[in-house]
Amino acid sequence: xxxxxxxxxxxxxxxxxxxxxxxxxxxxxxxxxxxxxxxxxxxxxxxxxxxxxxxxxxxxxxxxxxxxxxxxxxxxxxxxxxxxxxxxxxxxxxxxxxxxxxxxxxxxxxxxxxxxxxxxxxxxxxxxxxxxxxxxxxxxxxxxxxxxxxxxxxxxxxxxxxxxxxxxxxxxxxxxxxxxxxxxxxxxxxxxxxxxxxxxxxxxxxxxxxxxxxxxxxxxxxxxxxx
Amino acid sequence: xxxxxxxxxxxxxxxxxxxxxxxxxxxxxxxxxxxxxxxxxxxxxxxxxxxxxxxxxxxxxxxxxxxxxxxxxxxxxxxxxxxxxxxxxxxxxxxxxxxxxxxxxxxxxxxxxxxxxxxxxxxxxxxxxxxxxxxxxxxxxxxxxxxxxxxxxxxxxxxxxxxxxxxxxxxxxxxxxxxxxxxxxxxxxxxxxxxxxxxxxxxxxxxxxxxxxxxxxxxxxxxxxxxxxxxxxxxxxxxxxxxxxxxxxxxxxxxxxxxxxxxxxxxxxxxxxxxxxxxxxxxxxxxxxxxxxxxxxxxxxxxxxxxxxxxxxxxxxxxxxxxxxxxxxxxxxxxxxxxxxxxxxxxxxxxxx
Numbered sequence: 001x002x003x004x005x006x007x008x009x010x011x012x013x014x015x016x017x018x019x020x021x022x023x024x025x026x027x028x029x030x031x032x033x034x035x036x037x038x039x040x041x042x043x044x045x046x047x048x049x050x051x052x053x054x055x056x057x058x059x060x061x062x063x064x065x066x067x068x069x070x071x072x073x074x075x076x077x078x079x080x081x082x083x084x085x086x087x088x089x090x091x092x093x094x095x096x097x098x099x100x101x102x103x104x105x106x107x108x109x110x111x112x113x114x115x116x117x118x119x120x121x122x123x124x125x126x127x128x129x130x131x132x133x134x135x136x137x138x139x140x141x142x143x144x145x146x147x148x149x150x151x152x153x154x155x156x157x158x159x160x161x162x163x164x165x166x167x168x169x170x171x172x173x174x175x176x177x178x179x180x181x182x183x184x185x186x187x188x189x190x191x192x193x194x195x196x197x198x199x200x201x202x203x204x205x206x207x208x209x210x211x212x213x214x215x216x217x218x219x220x221x222x223x224x225x226x227x
Numbered sequence: 228x229x230x231x232x233x234x235x236x237x238x239x240x241x242x243x244x245x246x247x248x249x250x251x252x253x254x255x256x257x258x259x260x261x262x263x264x265x266x267x268x269x270x271x272x273x274x275x276x277x278x279x280x281x282x283x284x285x286x287x288x289x290x291x292x293x294x295x296x297x298x299x300x301x302x303x304x305x306x307x308x309x310x311x312x313x314x315x316x317x318x319x320x321x322x323x324x325x326x327x328x329x330x331x332x333x334x335x336x337x338x339x340x341x342x343x344x345x346x347x348x349x350x351x352x353x354x355x356x357x358x359x360x361x362x363x364x365x366x367x368x369x370x371x372x373x374x375x376x377x378x379x380x381x382x383x384x385x386x387x388x389x390x391x392x393x394x395x396x397x398x399x400x401x402x403x404x405x406x407x408x409x410x411x412x413x414x415x416x417x418x419x420x421x422x423x424x425x426x427x428x429x430x431x432x433x434x435x436x437x438x439x440x441x442x443x444x445x446x447x448x449x450x451x452x453x454x455x456x457x458x459x460x461x462x463x464x465x466x467x468x469x470x471x472x473x474x475x476x477x478x479x480x481x482x483x484x485x486x487x488x489x490x491x492x493x494x495x496x497x498x499x500x501x502x503x504x505x506x507x508x509x510x511x512x513x514x515x516x517x518x519x520x521x522x523x524x525x526x527x528x529x530x531x532x533x534x535x536x537x538x539x540x541x542x543x544x545x546x547x548x549x550x551x552x553x554x555x556x557x558x559x560x561x562x563x564x565x566x567x568x569x570x571x572x573x574x575x576x577x578x579x580x
Contacts, residue, residue: 120311123274126298127305129328129373135299138324142315 006199008175009183016091016179017159020098024106024155025148027099032110033136051104058101062168065097069169089171094179097165105154113147114140146218157210160203229254229377229409233270233280233290242266242433250285250377252425253403253410255441257417257452263433264413265308268379271411272305273298284377284409302329304370304378304408309386310362312354318365319350325373332374343401344368360391364398371406378402378410384419399423404497417452421445421461421501422579446541446548448531453550454539458504460549462576466496482544486520490578500576504539507551509569511561521573525549527563542571549573 002010035047053061069088070076076086087093117140125135141148163181170177172186180199187196230247242263248254256264269275271282273289273296282290289296312321326332341347344364349357357365363383370378383399384392396419402410403423414420420427421441428438429450437450442461446453462485464478469489478485478498485500492498513522525542533539538558542549549571561569 120307121313123298124305124307124311124313125324126274127272127303128325128369129299129302130324131297131299134328139313139315143313145315 002198003195005174005178006183006195009178009180009199012091012175012178013160013180016094016098017156019095020102020159021106021152021156023095023099024102025152028103028106028110028151028155032107033114033140035107035111036114050107053101054104058162058164059168061101062097062165065093065100065165065169069093069096088169089173089177091176094166094170094177097169098159098162101162101165102155102158105158106151109147109150109154110144113144113150117143149217150214153210153214157207161207228283229285229411230281230283231271233277233282235266235270235275235277235280237266237275240433242270244270244435246428246435246438248411248426248428248438250409251407253412253423254426254428254438255420255424256411256413256428256430257420257424258415258430260415262430264415264430265381266433267430268305268381268411268413271377272303272379273301287376299328302373302376304373304375306363306367306370306378306380306383308382310359310366312357312362312365312369314354317351317353318346318357321354321365322350322369322372325369329373332372336374337372340368340371343405344371344398358391359387360394363387363391363395367398367402371402375408378406378408380410380412382413382415384414384416396422417457417459421459422499442548446550448529448539448541454531454533456505456552458539458550458552459501460504461579462500462502462547462549464498464500466492466494466498468494480547482523482525482547485573485576487576487578492578499579501579502549502573502576504550504552506574506576507542507549508572508574509540509542509551509553509557509561509563510572511569513570514572517572519572519574521576523571523573525569525571527565527567527569529565530558530563542569544571 031050035043066088067073068075069086071080071086071088076088079086087096121139121143122135125139130138161181163185166177166179166182170179172178172182180203184196184199187193187199228247229250231244233242233244235242240263244267256267258264266275270277276295279292280290282288288294289301313324316324326337344367346361346364346368349361349365354362367383384395387395400423412419412423424441426438427441427444429436429444429452437444437447439447444450444452445458446460452458462480464480464485467477467479467484469476474489475486476489476492478487478500487500523544525544528541528543528548530541531539532555533552536554537552538555540551540553540558540563542551551571563569
């Protein structure tokens with residue numbers, strides 16, 4: 001049913017989404033915590049920048065990533081000057097693109113969760129002898145558990161579903177940057193509707209199951225809430 | 228001693244906390260809502276930070292011009308107004324949270340605290356399975372189990388209904404009697420203040436307007452609490468005998484013997500009696516054919532008019548100070564002056580602990 005190309009696309013996609021999700025949690029958690037606690041004057045500017053991928057056409061994001069990461073782009077140049085090579089059209093490039101593209105889907109649920117904990121549990125932990133870092137890991141993180149579940153599932157699912165960014169920066173190299181969404185597009189282009197059905201249907205079911213998990217754990221879908 | 232000189236500008240008011248209070252017994256911070264009681268407690272805990280100031284508890288300096296000890300290094304027990312148990316931990320987990328971060332917590336000590344607050348049977352429950360009163364008892368135990376240098380309590384009863392309050396109060400009495408760490412207790416309830424305080428710190432509009440031993444404070448005419456129909460004074464006494472026939476008990480205090488209804492306290496217990504100024508009347512001669520049992524010779528110490536018709540009289544019965552609220556007419560008929568010898572008839576006295 002699945003040919004070799006499809007299977008490699010599936011594996012690349014799962015690998016990409018997993019790595020991206022781990023990086024997003026590591027990067028998104030401190031950002032979300034900072035945003036939930038800060039009274040920084042220009043907080044709204046930072047929030048708007050992080051939310052950009054929510055509304056920006058993925059091709060726009062992909063285009064700018066290509067411009068900066070490509071051989072002639074500033075970061076591409078920098079990497080080459082270090083003796084490396086440009087990360088455009090590589091798996092690493094895909095990971096970088098996916099992290100930026102899915103960042104709001106991780107930061108927003110975490111920020112909401114951290115915000116709803118309030119100041120008091122952290123103050124209680126301080127009076128019980130817990131230092132700042134200690135109380136972050138032993139109080140804030142466990143109390144924000146539902147936020148972490150939502151953030152992980154959404155970050156993963158959104159990465160699986162990306163198309164535009166991948167097309168611009170990935171280049172569809174089988175086994176390296178060829179992912180499911182592009183494989184579906186290729187099958188449709190080649191009029192292989194049966195193959196397309198299998199992959200598209202699979203993604204549909206997978207996405208549904210993941211969202212179901214979020215709903216069951218949280219009782220609510222909180223990404224668009226601003227409170 | 229606990230010495231505090233801290234000035235801090237919250238946007239809505241300025242807290243001007245300059246005081247020193249004893250570092251033993253229960254000090255109640257008393258004042259109307261919005262007077263800065265909670266803010267003061269937060270300053271003591273290091274949860275609010277003044278740019279400069281001085282704070283010393285016993286021999287530990289928590290803030291001076293160079294240093295500011297962070298909350299988690301202060302070794303304080305803090306009981307917040309509403310219950311603040313960690314929802315992601317069960318009762319045992321909540322108790323362990325503080326203990327894991329403290330040293331030298333012996334098994335016997337843990338046992339004594341669990342018994343004191345009667346929470347051994349709750350250890351394996353989740354926090355959602357506790358009543359409001361049980362939650363607050365666990366929160367108090369959690370604070371005590373880190374062996375704090377000082378216990379700070381911010382209106383720990385205010386979130387509870389009357390019944391739960393009655394359930395918790397005996398445990399607070401036990402803290403008062405059994406612990407040798409200083410307790411600072413914030414409340415706006417005169418009942419809790421007169422029941423628990425050894426020492427009173429009065430706060431109004433962010434300023435400390437007075438502090439001293441509780442009964443001195445209750446009977447100082449320059450302070451608002453010694454005026455009005457709610458004025459009371461306290462008498463410390465000890466149970467010495469019971470009168471089985473009438474179900475009464477006799478209490479000894481420096482001015483003589485009080486006779487009150489028996490509440491089953493064992494002989495030798497210390498009790499605190501609250502005497503409302505309205506329940507004390509004065510006579511020149513000692514009445515014999517009267518229903519009042521508690522009559523003591525007293526000397527008029529000072530008088531202060533209360534409105535047009537009444538006058539507050541401060542009495543001395545030996546070294547005990549008592550307030551009585553009588554009419555100006557009575558004062559004139561009895562020809563009361565400072566130093567006059569009278570008999571104080573106490574119609575009723577509430578046993579507080």
